[in-house]
Amino acid sequence: xxxxxxxxxxxxxxxxxxxxxxxxxxxxxxxxxxxxxxxxxxxxxxxxxxxxxxxxxxxxxxxxxxxxxxxxxxxxxxxxxxxxxxxxxxxxxxxxxxxxxxxxxxxxxxxxxxxxxxxxxxxxxxxxxxxxxxxxxxxxxxxxxxxxxxxxxxxxxxxxxxxxxxxxxxxxxxxxxxxxxxxxxxxxxxxxxxxxxxxxxxxxxxxxxxxxxxxxxxxxxxxxxxxxxxxxxxxxxxxxxxxxxxxxxxxxxxxxxxxxxxxxxxxxxxxxxxxxxxxxxxxxxxxxxxxxxxxxxxxxxxxxxx
Amino acid sequence: xxxxxxxxxxxxxxxxxxxxxxxxxxxxxxxxxxxxxxxxxxxxxxxxxxxxxxxxxxxxxxxxxxxxxxxxxxxxxxxxxxxxxxxxxxxxxxxxxxxxxxxxxxxxxxxxxxxxxxxxxxxxxxxxxxxxxxxxxxxxxxxxxxxxxxxxxxxxxxxxxxxxxxxxxxxxxxxxxxxxxxxxxxxxxxxxxxxxxxxxxxxxxxxxxxxxxxxx
Numbered sequence: 001x002x003x004x005x006x007x008x009x010x011x012x013x014x015x016x017x018x019x020x021x022x023x024x025x026x027x028x029x030x031x032x033x034x035x036x037x038x039x040x041x042x043x044x045x046x047x048x049x050x051x052x053x054x055x056x057x058x059x060x061x062x063x064x065x066x067x068x069x070x071x072x073x074x075x076x077x078x079x080x081x082x083x084x085x086x087x088x089x090x091x092x093x094x095x096x097x098x099x100x101x102x103x104x105x106x107x108x109x110x111x112x113x114x115x116x117x118x119x120x121x122x123x124x125x126x127x128x129x130x131x132x133x134x135x136x137x138x139x140x141x142x143x144x145x146x147x148x149x150x151x152x153x154x155x156x157x158x159x160x161x162x163x164x165x166x167x168x169x170x171x172x173x174x175x176x177x178x179x180x181x182x183x184x185x186x187x188x189x190x191x192x193x194x195x196x197x198x199x200x201x202x203x204x205x206x207x208x209x210x211x212x213x214x215x216x217x218x219x220x221x222x223x224x225x226x227x228x229x230x231x232x233x234x235x236x237x238x239x240x241x242x243x244x245x246x247x248x249x250x251x252x253x254x255x256x257x258x259x260x261x262x263x264x265x266x267x268x269x270x271x272x273x274x275x276x277x278x279x280x281x282x283x284x285x286x287x288x289x290x291x292x293x294x295x296x297x298x299x300x301x302x303x304x305x306x
Numbered sequence: 307x308x309x310x311x312x313x314x315x316x317x318x319x320x321x322x323x324x325x326x327x328x329x330x331x332x333x334x335x336x337x338x339x340x341x342x343x344x345x346x347x348x349x350x351x352x353x354x355x356x357x358x359x360x361x362x363x364x365x366x367x368x369x370x371x372x373x374x375x376x377x378x379x380x381x382x383x384x385x386x387x388x389x390x391x392x393x394x395x396x397x398x399x400x401x402x403x404x405x406x407x408x409x410x411x412x413x414x415x416x417x418x419x420x421x422x423x424x425x426x427x428x429x430x431x432x433x434x435x436x437x438x439x440x441x442x443x444x445x446x447x448x449x450x451x452x453x454x455x456x457x458x459x460x461x462x463x464x465x466x467x468x469x470x471x472x473x474x475x476x477x478x479x480x481x482x483x484x485x486x487x488x489x490x491x492x493x494x495x496x497x498x499x500x501x502x503x504x505x506x507x508x509x510x511x512x513x514x515x516x517x518x519x520x521x522x
Contacts, residue, residue: 024415024418045418046418048414050441050445051441051444051445051448053438053441053444053445055403055404055407055437055438055441056407056410056438056441056442056445058407059404059407059408059411059438059442060407060408060410060411060414060442060445061411062397062404062407062408062411063397063407063408063409063410063411063412063413063414063415064411064412064414064415065411066348066396066397066408066411066412067411067412067415067416067419068415069415069418071411085401086404086407086438089398089400089401089404090397090398090401090404090408093398094390094397094398
């Protein structure tokens, strides 16, 4: 079942807004694309448009947080990163209760091409003190994790794709900071987040046909990373594979490699990108081109593990 | 020389005159604003490098001692740029161009809650090079934020030289007016700034900016 990240985001915001009256939503003229337009329709007095100015949006959100509101500021991941310095110097440094939600991350804005395809944001956010970084796997995960993020005090960066979101969970019981174990196995460990969780499950199926039992975990929270679950799951295996729709530098793969190299050395194979994206008429052909489909991942693993 | 200027020079002698000039020109603005500020009003020092002037003003108001002033920029002392947690400081600064946006967020939240308090934001003239200031100027004007009062420390200097040689600001008042703000231009001295603040508070429906020109 395929649902949409942004639809889940837009609809859940409205549901949270009914109960949490301190919730306000800020937009930089992308509300119809991010689906925060649903919130504007439901609560016009709690929706604030600042125009095409992500930097102003982030600092204005900081002001709302200082005044006791719970601001959600949303834009395409690529353009939200334009406000990295505002996020660093105001939101993160002052540990303000600002929720930053990006949409159209990874390759999901396939048609718009490399300017719009953000493959660096997890690294940029993960490096910031106080910041939590969350990458939900599917639409039901967005619902659960967004509710949790709003309840938490302090800054959160939530990274969402656009529409393509194969369902991983029926009724997910997810907690920020706690990895979700989806499959057990002692031959290889697959660690993924975002859309790549569904890919990792397919990879595990294929590997099982070849007689290899793969464990799969959804590390939706990249920061703080659930180190205990990582170490427990890595302990029986020789090879840990990370899968993310993001650069292999500084994202989930980087985080996992950092922890394992220090605490439990294992061979880590990072599946992700090292280049900018490109425009395409459909999303899946981009995932294929960059080696992020189940078939390509299996082939890569056969090459490097054999 | 006023006692405040004397103290400022004395405390900054030890730290290579850290932002001395831009602190001197900020003294009257800070004292006028901080003494006027109501309990729930908010002051944002967007030009956070004028922290020395802010600490001297706190000292004059009796919030910190002379000994504390002398800890300026010491590793466990007063931070070189203002930081959240200090008296009156709601948001850390040091990186230019962000204070007006933060002021707008606070002002919008207060208005949404039906509160009438004001948000004062102190900007440098060099700081106006930052594009974000003008993004925020548009936002304040779009929402008719009459609870936002900006004060520009118009001292005609920025880090590497004169403001007009570095990047021309004039016609500065016209720029703000074109963005939908009411502009009040005054000499940068205590009584003139107070009069300007009185006047600014009476104007409804628009954000206001006081351009305090250093004429000494």
